[in-house]
Amino acid sequence: MNPSYITLVAVLIPLIGTPFIVLLNKRPNYREAVTLLAGVILFLVVLSLVPIILDGDRPEIVLIKIMPGLSLAFKVEPLGLLFALIASGLWTITSVYAIGYMRGHQEENQTRFYFFFAVAISVTIGVAFSANLLTLFIFYELLTLSTFPLVTHHGSKKAIRGGLVYLGILMGTSIVFLLLAIVWTWHLTGTLDFIPGGILTGKASKGVIFVLFMLYVFGTGKAALMPFHRWLPAAMVAPTPVSALLHAVAVVKAGVFTVMKVVVYIFGLDLLAITDISTWLIYVAAATILIASLVALTKDNLKARLAYSTISQLSYIILGAALANSWGVIGGSMHIVTHAFGKITLFFCAGAILVASHKTEISDMKGIGLKMPFTMGAFLIGSLSIIGLPPFGGAWSKWYLVLGSLEGGHYLAVMVIILSSLLNIAYLLPVVVNAFFIPEENIKSSIEFKEAPLNCLIPLLLTALGCIILFIYSDPILELTLKIGGH
Amino acid sequence: MVTESHLPILQIIVPLVAAPLCVFLRQKTIVWAFALIVSWITLAIAIINLRCVLDQGVLSYALGSWVAPWGIEIRIDVVNAYILLLIAIIGAVILLYAPSSIYNEIPSDSHNLFYSAYLLCLTGLLGITATGDAFNLFVFLEISSLASYALISMGKDRCALMAAYQYLVLGTIGATFILIGIGFMYMMTGTLNMADLATQLESVKNTLTIITAFAFLSVGISLKLALFPLHMWLPNAYVYAPSVVTAFLAATATKVSIYVLLRFIFTLFGTDFSFETLRLDAIILPLALIGIFVGSIIAVFQNNIKRMLAYSSVAQIGYMILGISFVSLNGLTGGIVHLFNHALMKGALFLIMGGIAMRIGSVNLNDMRGLGKRMPVTMAGFILGGLSLIGVPLTVGFISKWYLVLAAIEKGMWLVAILILLGSLIAVIYIWRVIEVAYFQENELGEEREIKELPLTMQIAIWLLIVSTIIFGIFTPLTLGIANKAASLLLGVSL
Numbered sequence: 016m017n018p019s020y021i022t023l024v025a026v027l028i029p030l031i032g033t034p035f036i037v038l039l040n041k042r043p044n045y046r047e048a049v050t051l052l053a054g055v056i057l058f059l060v061v062l063s064l065v066p067i068i069l070d071g072d073r074p075e076i077v078l079i080k081i082m083p084g085l086s087l088a089f090k091v092e093p094l095g096l097l098f099a100l101i102a103s104g105l106w107t108i109t110s111v112y113a114i115g116y117m118r119g120h121q122e123e124n125q126t127r128f129y130f131f132f133a134v135a136i137s138v139t140i141g142v143a144f145s146a147n148l149l150t151l152f153i154f155y156e157l158l159t160l161s162t163f164p165l166v167t168h169h170g171s172k173k174a175i176r177g178g179l180v181y182l183g184i185l186m187g188t189s190i191v192f193l194l195l196a197i198v199w200t201w202h203l204t205g206t207l208d209f210i211p212g213g214i215l216t217g218k219a220s221k222g223v224i225f226v227l228f229m230l231y232v233f234g235t236g237k238a239a240l241m242p243f244h245r246w247l248p249a250a251m252v253a254p255t256p257v258s259a260l261l262h263a264v265a266v267v268k269a270g271v272f273t274v275m276k277v278v279v280y281i282f283g284l285d286l287l288a289i290t291d292i293s294t295w296l297i298y299v300a301a302a303t304i305l306i307a308s309l310v311a312l313t314k315d316n317l318k319a320r321l322a323y324s325t326i327s328q329l330s331y332i333i334l335g336a337a338l339a340n341s342w343g344v345i346g347g348s349m350h351i352v353t354h355a356f357g358k359i360t361l362f363f364c365a366g367a368i369l370v371a372s373h374k375t376e377i378s379d380m381k382g383i384g385l386k387m388p389f390t391m392g393a394f395l396i397g398s399l400s401i402i403g404l405p406p407f408g409g410a411w412s413k414w415y416l417v418l419g420s421l422e423g424g425h426y427l428a429v430m431v432i433i434l435s436s437l438l439n440i441a442y443l444l445p446v447v448v449n450a451f452f453i454p455e456e457n458i459k460s461s462i463e464f465k466e467a468p469l470n471c472l473i474p475l476l477l478t479a480l481g482c483i484i485l486f487i488y489s490d491p492i493l494e495l496t497l498k499i500g501g502h
Numbered sequence: 503m504v505t506e507s508h509l510p511i512l513q514i515i516v517p518l519v520a521a522p523l524c525v526f527l528r529q530k531t532i533v534w535a536f537a538l539i540v541s542w543i544t545l546a547i548a549i550i551n552l553r554c555v556l557d558q559g560v561l562s563y564a565l566g567s568w569v570a571p572w573g574i575e576i577r578i579d580v581v582n583a584y585i586l587l588l589i590a591i592i593g594a595v596i597l598l599y600a601p602s603s604i605y606n607e608i609p610s611d612s613h614n615l616f617y618s619a620y621l622l623c624l625t626g627l628l629g630i631t632a633t634g635d636a637f638n639l640f641v642f643l644e645i646s647s648l649a650s651y652a653l654i655s656m657g658k659d660r661c662a663l664m665a666a667y668q669y670l671v672l673g674t675i676g677a678t679f680i681l682i683g684i685g686f687m688y689m690m691t692g693t694l695n696m697a698d699l700a701t702q703l704e705s706v707k708n709t710l711t712i713i714t715a716f717a718f719l720s721v722g723i724s725l726k727l728a729l730f731p732l733h734m735w736l737p738n739a740y741v742y743a744p745s746v747v748t749a750f751l752a753a754t755a756t757k758v759s760i761y762v763l764l765r766f767i768f769t770l771f772g773t774d775f776s777f778e779t780l781r782l783d784a785i786i787l788p789l790a791l792i793g794i795f796v797g798s799i800i801a802v803f804q805n806n807i808k809r810m811l812a813y814s815s816v817a818q819i820g821y822m823i824l825g826i827s828f829v830s831l832n833g834l835t836g837g838i839v840h841l842f843n844h845a846l847m848k849g850a851l852f853l854i855m856g857g858i859a860m861r862i863g864s865v866n867l868n869d870m871r872g873l874g875k876r877m878p879v880t881m882a883g884f885i886l887g888g889l890s891l892i893g894v895p896l897t898v899g900f901i902s903k904w905y906l907v908l909a910a911i912e913k914g915m916w917l918v919a920i921l922i923l924l925g926s927l928i929a930v931i932y933i934w935r936v937i938e939v940a941y942f943q944e945n946e947l948g949e950e951r952e953i954k955e956l957p958l959t960m961q962i963a964i965w966l967l968i969v970s971t972i973i974f975g976i977f978t979p980l981t982l983g984i985a986n987k988a989a990s991l992l993l994g995v996s997l
């Protein structure tokens with residue numbers, strides 16, 4: 016098949032699955048089979064693009080001209096491919112997990128859940144493959160809308176409030192800042208295409224570029240840069256598979272992916288380096304990293320702690336972009352991958368604990384490691400990867416981020432990365448220590464439970480394994496990230 | 503071909519002749535079928551006319567073979583061909599919806615009168631748009647206005663009479679102002695033909711009389727198009743009118759008035775006179791912005807959803823006027839395309855409210871609990887229409903907003919650009935209120951009464967409009983392309 020069409024097919028595969036999901040409402044096994052099948056096919060299709068991209072080809076397809084000069088178009092480049100690989104690969108794993116979780120937890124409206132989940136993935140692939148800012152914006156907004164029913168899945172008062180914060184911040188920032196920035200860019204340059212080296216060079220004064228840059232960064236609410244991070248903890252009312260895939264991988268990564276894309280393909284690293292307009296972002300990202308880590312320390316609810324940890328980790332990627340050098344971009348892009356594996360493992364574990372023991376608070380999880388050794392073992396691996404220790408994937412991304420900071424002479428950034436790794440240890444490892452080494456209180460009142468169902472357990476072991484594999488076989492990913500920006 | 507050369511006048515004559523005939527058709531199915539056929543013929547004519555205009559340029563038709571500027575001229579260029587198409591589409595689609603809806607709202611022995619008034623109103627609106635004669639425009643304005651007063655007063659609630667009366671008083675003031683304006687122009691130039699007026703006015707423009715005429719016309723038209731703060735008649739008229747009438751008027755009447763404004767200030771008076779000598783933009787730009795915010799904010803606090811949508815209309819009219827006030831190609835394109843787009847979405851939303859009123863007997867927010875489950879198809883339509891109102895990408899609302907923001911940025915009006923975007927956030931709030939109640943709140947009364955989905959004809963009408971808000975949000979050559987041509991014609995710039 017012509018590679019240009021593969022991009023379109025990839026976006027359509029989950030969508031094609033949706034009518035079957037709805038039709039098979041009454042037969043859950045077949046319904047979930049559709050999701051799994053779509054997931055596997057999607058992943059293989061995306062995978063088939065890897066050699067093409069490594070060869071230097073950039074397949075593209077223009078679907079519709081929406082407005083004169085502005086079209087809905089897809090174009091695959093290394094960064095987008097990387098994002099699509101993560102999203103599609105983890106979708107399949109998450110689907111297996113979701114089957115165990117949703118049934119184990121006896122959730123209602125499962126058809127609606129799988130339906131919107133598939134739509135969200137389709138839209139995420141759309142974000143990853145978008146060829147211009149307009150297409151990116153369209154799918155960015157659709158992602159907010161399609162994940163909204165997932166956030167409010169329980170329909171409780173808390174879910175509605177969470178949903179409102181979610182919708183309010185994500186739509187608010189994207190409509191007021193991001194759309195303004197995009198229209199402004201269009202006015203200045205007459206194009207919105209992602210072009211290596213950027214499109215803004217020489218088109219506007221330094222002041223204008225500075226303001227535009229701010230609009231883009233804060234307009235991408237999904238990147239959860241402070242002060243627009245509140246939606247992420249609020250979204251934790253969603254069922255755990257949603258938190259795991261969407262709010263640790265797809266949605267948040269769509270945010271940092273947008274920032275990265277804009278930095279590399281709209282502004283261009285050279286422009287940012289020469290004009291020095293992204294330095295302030297290093298400080299904001301550093302502040303977000305530290306503050307979110309500190310907040311995470313105070314959270315006793317495991318999902319809330321992981322949410323703040325995500326906010327903190329996302330700013331690593333923003334930091335990589337703000338460094339405006341190629342090590343920074345490589346480190347940031349790799350962190351998209353390694354953090355995805357680490358954090359999804361942790362969320363899977365949190366969900367498995369919930370399904371097996373109905374516990375949500377860390378202080379209640381004393382001694383839980385003895386009853387759920389595999390789950391908590393995976394939690395340990397995920398934590399270590401997030402902390403950035405070898406032999407786990409997270410080590411590489413932090414390594415390159417430190418390299419980028421040193422190259423730019425930003426010693427403060429180096430300090431922040433080191434300090435934050437210590438904070439990671441402080442908020443993640445106590446969970447494990449708690450689980451394995453502190454005996455359970457109140458043995459009488461405790462309910463007997465064991466490991467979560469296999470459907471939950473296998474995915475989290477797989478992603479934990481992924482954290483290790485990412486360390487050993489990091490070359491293919493490095494190769495892809497090296498090609499970002501046309502190098 | 504003979505008929506083809508008569509098409510411009512047939513646009514008006516067909517519904518005009520059909521309207522009185524309706525009175526004689528007592529059987530309500532027959533009268534509906536008759537009106538429906540007439541409206542779809544009108545639509546076909548509008549489509550052919552638009553195609554002719556796009557191929558050949560301006561269509562001119564001398565009524566009774568009295569050549570312009572002495573006789574009455576029907577003059578269709580790309581601007582009014584576009585508006586004619588809009589009116590004809592809405593007129594035809596809404597009639598599809600009408601019978602089931604008015605069954606509950608209008609006594610069955612006066613259905614024939616309803617259809618007659620409806621076709622007359624349609625005639626008036628088409629006439630205003632098609633005519634090339636200023637006085638003739640006033641005549642059609644009165645035809646459509648009188649018919650719409652009658653239509654509004656047919657509402658079930660007794661307040662409908664009061665609302666119609668209020669509209670009648672304010673509408674008449676507006677029409678009188680317009681007539682005075684036209685009179686002054688006639689006094690100075692001795693002609694009523696608009697194309698002729700445009701050239702004749704050139705030499706007398708700086709006289710006090712013409713400036714006064716301009717003032718009367720712009721205030722009179724602003725009243726008819728419900729520009730803030732002259733919108734007072736609109737909410738009540740929309741709320742108490744029968745559902746069909748609300749949808750029809752909301753989608754067409756104010757739009758036609760905006761067309762009249764465009765025609766007078768751009769074609770007759772000219773851009774230089776209207777915006778450089780008299781600085782009309784300095785007045786309408788702030789009014790449009792205030793209208794956007796006041797309308798949207800009031801909408802947020804409404805319990806009656808028809809009233810909420812009515813105030814939303816006041817805000818949306820603000821967007822159209824804002825586009826005009828930029829006096830630039832992109833701004834005007836945005837204003838004109840929003841005129842078309844808003845008609846589709848607001849028409850659909852009012853039709854949906856009509857359907858809900860029919861099924862649950864109320865359009866109050868409190869009564870809509872759990873409606874998402876009980877009328878899933880209809881409420882899905884509401885969500886899509888609402889997204890369009892907000893301006894989410896892939897809906898028509900996004901296209902309008904894109905052009906308006908772009909125009910503001912081009913002019914360096916940063917604050918205005920931000921205000922446009924903030925305005926759409928308020929739309930998020932008022933649409934959300936309905937969705938929250940319909941989807942996240944349970945109906946306390948339980949399922950005492952089984953609520954059925956709407957009948958097929960109503961669904962078809964609703965979904966024709968809803969689907970078109972999405973199609974025209976993706977494939978834009980028809981809506982945006984023609985709006986762009988119309989804007990360049992009005993501004994006198996070549997593309």
